[in-house]
Amino acid sequence: MEGRRAEMSQTRKGPWKAEEDEMLINHVKKHGPRDWSSIPSKGLLHRTGKSCRLRWVNKLRPNLKNGCKFTAEEERMVIELQAEFGNKWAKIATYLHGRTDNDVKNFWSSRQKRLARILQKSGTPSSSSSKLLKMKKEIPGFHDVPVMEAPKLSSSMEELSHSKAQPCSSSYLDNTQTIIKVEQFPELVSPQLYTDANIAQLELMSRGKSPYAETQSQVFFPPIPHLTLSPESQELLAKFEDHYFSQVFAPMDFPELDSGNVDQPFLEPVTSSGFCEGDNPTIPDTFFHDFPADTFDQVEPFPSPLV
DNA sequence: AATAGACTCAACCGCTTGGAA
DNA sequence: ATTCCAAGCGGTTGAGTCTAT
Known part of the structure; x- marks a missing residue:
């Protein structure tokens, strides 16, 4: 008890130093990724076992894709898996090589925040929306987006599987697609998948051009611009x-x-x-x-x- | 160049789970 | 059956970085 109290009192917090990482790695080399609580009790590190485990799992574990952005395919997978499993980040992460639950969680929440911010702008028209302008620059053919009906997507993978969702090509995704599930827009078919371009549409809506005034079942997807894909991409896409x-x-x-x-x-x-x-x-x-x-x-x- | 806002990511907290005693 | 504890998980926060103005 006293020992534990003493341990707690000298427990370090905050960013890890290289020496600490080294100590932790050595511990794992010797004992495997377990016995985390023995690390502070042996005086190896002044960190809680919990903190050690977290550091190992999120940063030191081999084969992690540290500092590398989610690919379009990973994004797609997260979307699909989140619809299937909900916020079971650890479970979702098991489907993605080199990604941790923390990665998936961060990815998801940053997209949600972004969307929430855009939706919040509803009612506060900004005719020079920088995001929209950026979108127009980045997406060829984004101007004068024609309307097309989006599929109703549900949380069920089975229903998803029967939808006629417009497939997005890899290169298109590479440039523009950040898919966000809209939960803050209950009047829409829910859950709904949004690309960045859809978010731009939401910005248009927030400027008083809401298509939802006419119908609630329509979501406006920008057309996929003409693309030149590598043979590999085409083959892969066809399979998707x-x-x-x-x-x-x-x-x-x-x-x-x-x-x-x-x-x-x-x-x-x-x-x-x-x-x-x-x-x-x-x-x-x-x-x-x-x-x-x-x-x-x-x-x-x-x-x-x-x- | 300065600034504000957006974004990313590491790390913490609190709760839950599962296994051993 | 109950208690205890380590491990696991999801939510949250804050610091650092990037980007647009």
Whole structure:
């Protein structure tokens, strides 16, 4: 009790120092990613076990995509998985290589904040909306967006799978798509998926041009501009068009991503190491026994094969 | 160049869960 | 069956960075 009180009193908080990281890595090398509470009790670090675990999970664990933005495909997956599982960030993160629950959570909440801010502008017309102007600059063909009916999307993946959602190409996504689920707009079909371009539409609405005055079931998607895709992208996209919505959880064959295990479902949780079992059979469960400390500083984003 | 607002990310807090005693 | 504790999880916050004006 006294010892614990003493531990608490000298517990450090705030940003981690390189030496602390090193100590933690050494601990994991020796004991594996467990016994977190023994770290402060042994006097190895003046951090709570909780804090040590968090540091390991979010920053020091191998194969993390530190400092690398979510790809369009990752964004799509987060959207889909959030619709399926709700705010189960840890669960969602198991489907994304090298992403932690914290990453997913941060990604999601930043998008929500952004949308909320835009929606908040409703009633406060700003004819020179910088975002809108930016959008017009960035999205070819954004001007004079014609109206088209968006699918009603529900939280059910099954219903989603039958929707005729306009597929977004990779390159289009790369430039513009940040998808946001609108929860603050209950009069809309809910939950609804929004791209940045849709957000721009919301800005238009906030300037008094609400299409919802006429119908509540329409959402306005900007047309996908004409695109020139690489053959690889086209092939991949075609597969998404064919299968993504209808067979999200069904077995799927991606030869270019395949590492031999064709029976893996497309969206399959990755294992705790960040790789699926088939990825690298040379990595044992105790992979952390022999890596150099700087391994974690230079983890390259790997392609996102989910199998 | 200065400033404000937006955005990202690391880390903390409090609650829940699950296993051992 | 109950209690205790470590681990896990989701929500939140605040510092640092970026971007637009």
